[in-house]
Structure formats: structure tokens, C-alpha cells
Amino acid sequence: MKFKLLAAAVSSIALASPVFADLVLPWMSYRTGPYAVAGIPLADGYADYLTMLNERDGGIGGVPVRLLECETGYNTEKGVECYESTKAEGSLVYHPLSTGITYQLIPKVTADGIALHSMGYGRTSAANGKIFSNIFNYPANYWTAASAGVNYLLNENSGSLEGKHIALLYHNSAYGKEPIRTLEGLSEKHGFELTLIPVDHPGQEQKSQWLQIRRERPDYVIMWGFGVMNQVAIQEAANIRFPMENFIGNWWAGAEHDVIPAGDVANGYKSLVMNDTGSEFSIYDDIQKYVVASGKAAGAGDNLGTVMYNRSLYMAFLTHMAILKAQELAGTSDISQAEMIKGMEALEITDAMMAEYGLANIGPAFSVSCENHGGPGLGAVSQWDASAGKWNLVSDYLVADMDLINPLIQADSLAFAQENNITERCN
Amino acid sequence: MPEQVVFGMEVFLNGLMAGVLYALVALGFVLIYKASGIFNYAQGVMALFSAMTLVGVMNGQVPFSHLINAIFGTEIHHFGWHLPALAGILLTMGIMVILAWLVQKVIFKHLVNQAPIILFMATIGLAYFMEGFGDLMWGGEIKKLDVGIPQGINLWIDETTFNIFDYGFFIDNLDIFATVVAIFLVFALVAFAQYTKQGRAMRAVADDHQAALSVGVSLNFIWVMVWSLAGFVALIAGIMWGTKSGVQFSLSLIALKALPVLMLGGFTSIPGAIVGGLIIGVGEKMFEFLVGPLIGGATENWFAYVLALLFLVFRPQGLFGEKIIERV
The missing domain is CATH 3.40.50.2300 (Response regulator)
Structure with a gap:
């Protein structure tokens, strides 16, 4: 009898309590x-x-x-x-x-x-x-990332990119083309020359692109890459002795696996980030x-x-x-x-x-x-330290140029x- | 000399070098197709697998360590050695021979006299199996491959061309090394096919495997040998491409670069693979240099296949391929 009472009590409690799904x-x-x-x-x-x-x-x-x-x-x-x-x-x-x-x-x-x-x-x-x-x-998002990258370069150049030359090396896909409109707008606004250099999927062979970069000698290269394209680009940049500190990837081109295959020559490569790294x-x-x-x-x-x-x-x-x-x-x-x-x-x-x-x-x-x-x-910039094997934040979180980006967002969403x-x- | 001409010469030379790298991949396809009529879809994955194995062997990594640790709760990862590159390459070659033997024993021995499409489908299965097997064996993370091949700009060429043209050409030391290796490889393969007993047997099987059987040539042995040779070529291609990009899954996609080379050079010719590679390499680079800027760039993959398609229309067997006439 006691057992039945206990069972009834337990079941009534169970029924009375809300049953949560996962x-x-x-x-x-x-x-x-x-x-x-x-x-x-x-x-x-x-x-x-x-x-x-x-x-x-x-x-x-x-x-x-x-x-x-x-x-x-x-x-x-x-x-x-x-x-x-x-x-x-x-x-x-x-x-x-x-x-x-x-x-x-x-x-x-x-x-x-x-x-x-x-x-x-x-x-x-x-x-x-x-x-x-x-x-x-x-x-x-990608547009704010592109703007944060340009703002970082503005800070590096005492607030002016007038007469500078920036190349966008991008994965020839919808993803890679995302920052183009923003960068074109920023190029007009800040007076820098923008060169667009597409890389076909998967990006294992980039000789043409890096020969072009070597010929045109842009001041900075911004990369919108993913997968093997990143590792090859970093190696090719080192091969043509492009200064790594002037090479900035977006946040899908700035992980350990992007820089480690190139070894010490990847030292100084930079990447945009939306959050901090490390353990x-x-x-x-x-x-x-x-x-x-x-x-x-x-x-x-x-x-x-x-x-x-x-x-x-x-x-x-x-x-x-x-x-x-x-x-x-x-x-x-x-x-x-x-x-x-x-x-x-x-x-x-x-x-x-x-x-x-x-x-x-x-x-x-x-x-x-x-x-x-x-x-x-907001986006910040981190830099690869090859000897320590870690990324270090080298900027504060930078505010994107929303005066330029908001109309783009408005037009596309409408x-x-x-x-x-x-x-x-x-x- | 006009600047554009000088730049064009640099692009041309780099196209030749890129073509050699494509040809290295195409050679593996040719070897197997020539001896057995099988279009080996798994050739790209073999390059990946061999490069992964080389890194694993050199670094003393315990194969299947993730699986072993997950099942038995152990913490084993490394044997504790680090092998020199040559020893690693020899050991990897041994593993590729074992793989060739297994491929023959488990798959193709049972598919003798089957239609080419069945054999092709079997290689698709093999490719997917090896992708997963390689990951399980050595882990899916990207690996740095360093067998001591020099990389970066060749300073002698840079200085010499600068003195002549007032512009230093960029030629990658890795590409020069790959070219030397490819030349050596082609001579070695041709000499092997022409002057050794096994090579002659291989050619006999390629011509008519039933006739070769009737004079005592062992089909099993020849096919294991051919798959081993293809494994060796895959290892060389894996080393060259893996040194550039790190050893990772995308290495298997280098097969995409070999297809137009094969269409152009022919599926059965070793020199055809080299010439096809050079034409594709130079063609795509020059097209990108001359026409690319006018139409938005990224034309290389497109151009390689368009060129190959044009050859298919006018010369379906490729430049050096055998014209096959079948009686009805």
C-alpha cells in the first residue's frame, strides 16, 4: 500500500511538472x-x-x-x-x-x-x-570586414590612402565577390586604386595572379580566399617576396592551417578577425x-x-x-x-x-x-607570429564605414x- | 624591348613550368590507361594518399592513431622518430606497392574482361575509399611537407634577365626542380618500357593482353607493376604540389588539371602527357595574360578545357594517342 501511494505521489509530481523537450x-x-x-x-x-x-x-x-x-x-x-x-x-x-x-x-x-x-x-x-x-x-559581415580592413590601412597611412594601390585577390565565386562593391565605393571615397584579381576554384595554381601582382606592385593585397587558395597565396606571396605585413586576408583566410604550410615565410601575414583568438x-x-x-x-x-x-x-x-x-x-x-x-x-x-x-x-x-x-x-586585425606559432591582435576593433555600407545594404535588401x-x- | 613583350616572355616561361607540373599528374593516368585500358579516376587521390603517407612516415606518426585512441582510450600519436626525406620516400614507395597489390587483388582481378565503364566505376569507388582511408590513417588536418626542395625566386634568372631586359623574371626554384624531375622521369619510364623485360611485357599487355597471356606474361604481375609505377608518379606529383600548398584534401583535385592535358596529349602516350602539359600550361597562362584582363580574368581553367575540346573535335585521339579503329 505504501509503495502504491509513493508511486502515485511520484507520478502526480511528474505529471504536474512541466516536461521540457531538448x-x-x-x-x-x-x-x-x-x-x-x-x-x-x-x-x-x-x-x-x-x-x-x-x-x-x-x-x-x-x-x-x-x-x-x-x-x-x-x-x-x-x-x-x-x-x-x-x-x-x-x-x-x-x-x-x-x-x-x-x-x-x-x-x-x-x-x-x-x-x-x-x-x-x-x-x-x-x-x-x-x-x-x-x-x-x-x-x-563581409562588407563591414572590407571597410574595417580599409580603415586599418587608413590608420597605417596617417589617415590617407590617396594614390595608394590595393589589389583584391578573391575566390572567383559569390563569396569572393562579396566585398567588391564596398571596396569600389571606398576606392572612390579615399582615392586609392583598386585592382581586382580573381582566382578560380580551388586555387591550387595562382602563378598568373602573382606574376600580375609582381608586375603591378600594389601597396597592399587584400585576400578573400578559402581552403587551399589561402595556403598557396601565402606561399606565392613569399615566393615573389611581397611584404607579408602588407598582405591581409579576411577572416576565412586567417587560421593556423592557412599559414603553417608556408612555415617561417608566413611570418607577419595579417588577417581580419571578428573575435579574439588563443586559449x-x-x-x-x-x-x-x-x-x-x-x-x-x-x-x-x-x-x-x-x-x-x-x-x-x-x-x-x-x-x-x-x-x-x-x-x-x-x-x-x-x-x-x-x-x-x-x-x-x-x-x-x-x-x-x-x-x-x-x-x-x-x-x-x-x-x-x-x-x-x-x-x-566591427572588425580587428591580427598578425601571425611564426616563431611563437600564434596570432596576435594588432589593432582595436575598428568601426566600419556605415555611411557607405548602409545604403548598399538598403538597396540590396529592398x-x-x-x-x-x-x-x-x-x- | 616593349614592356608587354618582356612580361609576356616571363608568363610564357612560367606557363612551361606550370605545364610540367600538370604533366606530372597526367603521367600517372597514362601509365595505367596504356597498360590496362582503365581510366583511373583515383589518380588524384593516390597523389594525396602518397603525400599524406610520406609526411606521416617522415614524422613517425602512428597510423590510425585517432581510431586506436578512441577505441582503446590510449594516447599514442608518434613512434618518436623523424626520418630523412629519402628514407621516407622509399618507405612510402613500399606502401604504394602494397596498395597496388591490394588494388589488383581485391578489385581488378575480379573485373578482368569487364566493360571499360565498369572498370572506371571501380576506380571512382577506389577514390572515395582512399579519401576516407587516408583521413582515418593519417588524420584530416593540413600537413607541411618539406623534403628539402628549394622554393622561391631563382636569383640567378632574376639577375640575368634583369641585366638583359631591365626586368628580372620570376621563376620558382620549385618549378625548376619539378622540370628536372619530370625530364628524368620521362626518360626513365621510356627506357624502362623499351629496354627492360618487364617493360616489354608491359607493352605487350598494353597491345593485346590475351596474346600476352598466351606467351606466358603474368597479367597480375604486370598490372601490380603498372599500378605501382602510377603510385610512384603520384608520389612525385604529390611531393611537388604538396610542397606548394601543404598536404591536404585539395591535392586530390589536381586531377582536374590533368584531364585537359590527357585530352590534348592522348591517353596512351608518355611524351604526349609532357607535350600536352606544356601546351596547356603555356596556353592558359598566355590567354590569361593577353585576354584575361579584357574579360574579367580567371580564364585558366576555362581555357584549358576549351583548348582540349577543340582538340577532341579535330583529333579525338589527342596529339600522340593511338587512333582506335574497331571493326563492326
């Missing part, structure tokens, strides 16, 4: 294929952060987090398949990790009411939240304790502290903060897909939050709003709105 977070990884070198640490960082949350905190707001990793091989068709096969699981936010996949998913997530976060890639004009209700690309953040103590030491790390544990690992830790942190905000606004830990979007739109990242969660100064403080899904668009009969929101 917080489902999909991750479109590319652990295979030509870009796996970047895809593996990215996937490991995100997975390890979520494992740490589950092991240390029991999830977010008491609800366990469930990672849905789906392999795309950086292939757009596979990325769309991944989306279709995981969206019914209650996925809260997608990280497509590819500009091509992002473009394909924009109409799909909008129709399905699911959030998409393309951090530092994807469609730049998605920063206009009035048009792109479900797409977020905070804290920075000095206190979060690494918890990752070691709750994830690596207990054998639950997603990889072999050898990517901790690398540029790509840190970037996905940062992505996971921003997702974590958005879920907390969504839970706060919804008044429940078990949030819906629509509530996740509200959380992302109300996201505010402060220095205190970054410090509290073990990532002090990993990026700038910023906030998101209904109108602005792109954040502040064109998208017209094509798709979208009316502006946030009014």
Missing part, C-alpha cells in the same frame, strides 16, 4: 571534403561548448541541449538536405557555415519560421531585419574539466584554442545568450522556434556577460534589434523585398 541546435558541419581543415575545428568547438553546458549546467535554463550535427561536405545540395531532414526536430537556429547554403535556406527558414545565423558569411544585406525577419548575421579564456578550464578530461570532446582535443575552434565557441556563446534571452522573454525554458527569433532580436552582449561566461573580451559588446540583425560590424513581395516590418 533545446535542439543543428550544426551543418563539413568534416569531410576540400574544406574539412576548417570544418573540423568549427564543428568541434560548437559541440564541445554544448557538451560543457549539458555537463556543467544541465543545459540552458535547466533544459538539456541536443546537438544535431549533419554533414554537408560544404556542398550546397547536401546542406539543403540537412535542413529538410532536421527542421521538424524543433531546431531553434541554423548555422549553415556556407554562403551558398545560406542563400538557399533564406526563403526556406523564412517560410518555416526558423532562425538562421550566418556569422561573418552569407548574404550581407540580411543585416536589414526589416526585410530579413529570420536571418541574422551579427556581429559582422587564454577561462572557459577553457571548464572545457578541459567537463569535456576533454571526461573523454566527451568532439575531436581529439588538439584544436582547442585555434582560430576556427574559438570562432565556433563564440558562435555557440552567442547562441547560448540568445536562448537565455528568449527564455527570459517567453517566461519559460522550453522555447519555441518563434520565441528563439525574438530572443535573437533582443540579444545584448555586454563585457560583463562575456566575462561571466569565461570569454572576457572575445569580441566587442553589441546589441541586436528588429531593424538591425547585423550588429555593429531589391530582395521587391522580388519576393516582402513588406517592411519593425514599424
Whole structure:
């Protein structure tokens, strides 16, 4: 009789308590294929952060987090398949990790009411939240990156680039062409000459491009590359003895694997960044304790502290903060897909939050709003120290030229709105 | 001399050098196609696999260490040695011979007399298998390959041309080294095919494998030998390209550079691979230099295939390929 009473009591308590489903977070990884070198640490960082949350905190707001990793091989068709096969699981936010996949998913997530976060890639004009209700690309995008790069060069040249010559070496794809409009506008504004030099996929052979650079002798080379294109470009730059300190890659051309193959000659190469690098953040103590030491790390544990690992830790942190905000606004830990979007739109990242969660100064403080899904668009520059084998920040976070970029974002997003009969929101 | 002409001469020379690198990849295709009629889709992956193996062997990396550690909870990664390049190359060559034997034993022995498309499909399967197997064996991270090949501008050429043209030409030391190796390789392969017993047997199999069988030539041995030679050529190509870009998955994509070379030079000719490589290398570089700036650049891949297609229209067997006439 006592046992029956106890069982009844337990079951009634269980029924009375809210039953929380998992917080489902999909991750479109590319652990295979030509870009796996970047895809593996990215996937490991995100997975390890979520494992740490589950092991240390029991999830977010008491609800366990469930990672849905789906392999795309950086292939757009596979990325769309991944989306279709995981969206019914209650996925809260997608990280497509590819500009091509992002473009394909924009109409799909909008129709399905699911959030998409393309951090530092994807469609730049998605920063206009009035048009792109479900797409977020905070804290920075390609156009702000290009502008931050030019602002860095302005600082290096006492505020004037008049008469200077900058070459843009870019992957001949939609991704590589993203900064062209911004750089053309900045070239007009600041009076520097801009030369566009495309490199065909995959970029293993760049002799023509570097002979052109050698002939034309630009003062600076900005690179929008990915994969093998980066390693070959850095080696070719060294071969023609182009000064490495005048060679700046974007943030997909500035990881350890981009510079290590060239060895010591890569010393001094620079890269744009949207977040800080290294393993000095206190979060690494918890990752070691709750994830690596207990054998639950997603990889072999050898990517901790690398540029790509840190970037996905940062992505996971921003997702974590958005879920907390969504839970706060919804008044429940078990949030819906629509509530996740509200959380992302109300996201505010402060220095205190970054410090509290073990990532002090990993990026700038910023906030998101209904109108602005792109954040502040700040970018800094880091430089490779080959002897120490590490990247060092060599600039503050620089403010992009929003007077030039905002009209570009406005024009591109309005064109998208017209094509798709979208009316502006946030009014 | 006008500046553009001088620049054009520099581009021409660099085109020749690039062509040699393309030819190195194409040679592996030719060897297998010539001896067995198989278009080896896995040739690019063989270059990747051999380069990964070379780095792993030289650095004393324990093969499958990630897998072993994940299963047994161990922490083994390295044997603790670092081999000199020559020893590494010899050991890697041994592994490529074992691979050739396995490929013959497990796959092609069972596909004798099958249609060429079946054999081609088998090599596609082999390529995907080797991609994953290589990752599992040596890890997917990018690796630095240093076997002591000099890299960077050749100062003698730079100074000499500067004295003549008032503009120093850029020629990469690595490309010069690759050219010397390619010349040596072609002479060695031709001499092997012409003057050794095994080479003559290889040619006999290439001409008519049933006739070769009837006079006692072992098909198994010849095909293992040919796949081993292709593995050796893949290793050389892997070293040259891997030194430039690091050893990584994209090395397997160098096969894309070999296809137009093969269409142009012919699938069955060793000198054809070299001449085809040089024509493609010079053609694409000169086109990019002369026409590229007018149409936005990045014309090289496009031009190589267009040139190859033109050859297909007028000379389907390629410059040096054998004209195949089949009686109906």
C-alpha cells in the first residue's frame, strides 16, 4: 500500500511538472571534403561548448541541449538536405557555415519560421531585419570586414590612402565577390586604386595572379580566399617576396592551417578577425574539466584554442545568450522556434556577460534589434607570429564605414523585398 | 624591348613550368590507361594518399592513431622518430606497392574482361575509399611537407634577365626542380618500357593482353607493376604540389588539371602527357595574360578545357594517342 501511494505521489509530481523537450541546435558541419581543415575545428568547438553546458549546467535554463550535427561536405545540395531532414526536430537556429547554403535556406527558414545565423558569411544585406525577419548575421559581415580592413590601412597611412594601390585577390565565386562593391565605393571615397584579381576554384595554381601582382606592385593585397587558395597565396606571396605585413586576408583566410604550410615565410601575414583568438579564456578550464578530461570532446582535443575552434565557441556563446534571452522573454525554458527569433532580436552582449561566461573580451559588446540583425560590424586585425606559432591582435576593433555600407545594404535588401513581395516590418 | 613583350616572355616561361607540373599528374593516368585500358579516376587521390603517407612516415606518426585512441582510450600519436626525406620516400614507395597489390587483388582481378565503364566505376569507388582511408590513417588536418626542395625566386634568372631586359623574371626554384624531375622521369619510364623485360611485357599487355597471356606474361604481375609505377608518379606529383600548398584534401583535385592535358596529349602516350602539359600550361597562362584582363580574368581553367575540346573535335585521339579503329 505504501509503495502504491509513493508511486502515485511520484507520478502526480511528474505529471504536474512541466516536461521540457531538448533545446535542439543543428550544426551543418563539413568534416569531410576540400574544406574539412576548417570544418573540423568549427564543428568541434560548437559541440564541445554544448557538451560543457549539458555537463556543467544541465543545459540552458535547466533544459538539456541536443546537438544535431549533419554533414554537408560544404556542398550546397547536401546542406539543403540537412535542413529538410532536421527542421521538424524543433531546431531553434541554423548555422549553415556556407554562403551558398545560406542563400538557399533564406526563403526556406523564412517560410518555416526558423532562425538562421550566418556569422561573418552569407548574404550581407540580411543585416536589414526589416526585410530579413529570420536571418541574422551579427556581429559582422563581409562588407563591414572590407571597410574595417580599409580603415586599418587608413590608420597605417596617417589617415590617407590617396594614390595608394590595393589589389583584391578573391575566390572567383559569390563569396569572393562579396566585398567588391564596398571596396569600389571606398576606392572612390579615399582615392586609392583598386585592382581586382580573381582566382578560380580551388586555387591550387595562382602563378598568373602573382606574376600580375609582381608586375603591378600594389601597396597592399587584400585576400578573400578559402581552403587551399589561402595556403598557396601565402606561399606565392613569399615566393615573389611581397611584404607579408602588407598582405591581409579576411577572416576565412586567417587560421593556423592557412599559414603553417608556408612555415617561417608566413611570418607577419595579417588577417581580419571578428573575435579574439588563443586559449587564454577561462572557459577553457571548464572545457578541459567537463569535456576533454571526461573523454566527451568532439575531436581529439588538439584544436582547442585555434582560430576556427574559438570562432565556433563564440558562435555557440552567442547562441547560448540568445536562448537565455528568449527564455527570459517567453517566461519559460522550453522555447519555441518563434520565441528563439525574438530572443535573437533582443540579444545584448555586454563585457560583463562575456566575462561571466569565461570569454572576457572575445569580441566587442553589441546589441541586436528588429531593424538591425547585423550588429555593429566591427572588425580587428591580427598578425601571425611564426616563431611563437600564434596570432596576435594588432589593432582595436575598428568601426566600419556605415555611411557607405548602409545604403548598399538598403538597396540590396529592398531589391530582395521587391522580388519576393516582402513588406517592411519593425514599424 | 616593349614592356608587354618582356612580361609576356616571363608568363610564357612560367606557363612551361606550370605545364610540367600538370604533366606530372597526367603521367600517372597514362601509365595505367596504356597498360590496362582503365581510366583511373583515383589518380588524384593516390597523389594525396602518397603525400599524406610520406609526411606521416617522415614524422613517425602512428597510423590510425585517432581510431586506436578512441577505441582503446590510449594516447599514442608518434613512434618518436623523424626520418630523412629519402628514407621516407622509399618507405612510402613500399606502401604504394602494397596498395597496388591490394588494388589488383581485391578489385581488378575480379573485373578482368569487364566493360571499360565498369572498370572506371571501380576506380571512382577506389577514390572515395582512399579519401576516407587516408583521413582515418593519417588524420584530416593540413600537413607541411618539406623534403628539402628549394622554393622561391631563382636569383640567378632574376639577375640575368634583369641585366638583359631591365626586368628580372620570376621563376620558382620549385618549378625548376619539378622540370628536372619530370625530364628524368620521362626518360626513365621510356627506357624502362623499351629496354627492360618487364617493360616489354608491359607493352605487350598494353597491345593485346590475351596474346600476352598466351606467351606466358603474368597479367597480375604486370598490372601490380603498372599500378605501382602510377603510385610512384603520384608520389612525385604529390611531393611537388604538396610542397606548394601543404598536404591536404585539395591535392586530390589536381586531377582536374590533368584531364585537359590527357585530352590534348592522348591517353596512351608518355611524351604526349609532357607535350600536352606544356601546351596547356603555356596556353592558359598566355590567354590569361593577353585576354584575361579584357574579360574579367580567371580564364585558366576555362581555357584549358576549351583548348582540349577543340582538340577532341579535330583529333579525338589527342596529339600522340593511338587512333582506335574497331571493326563492326
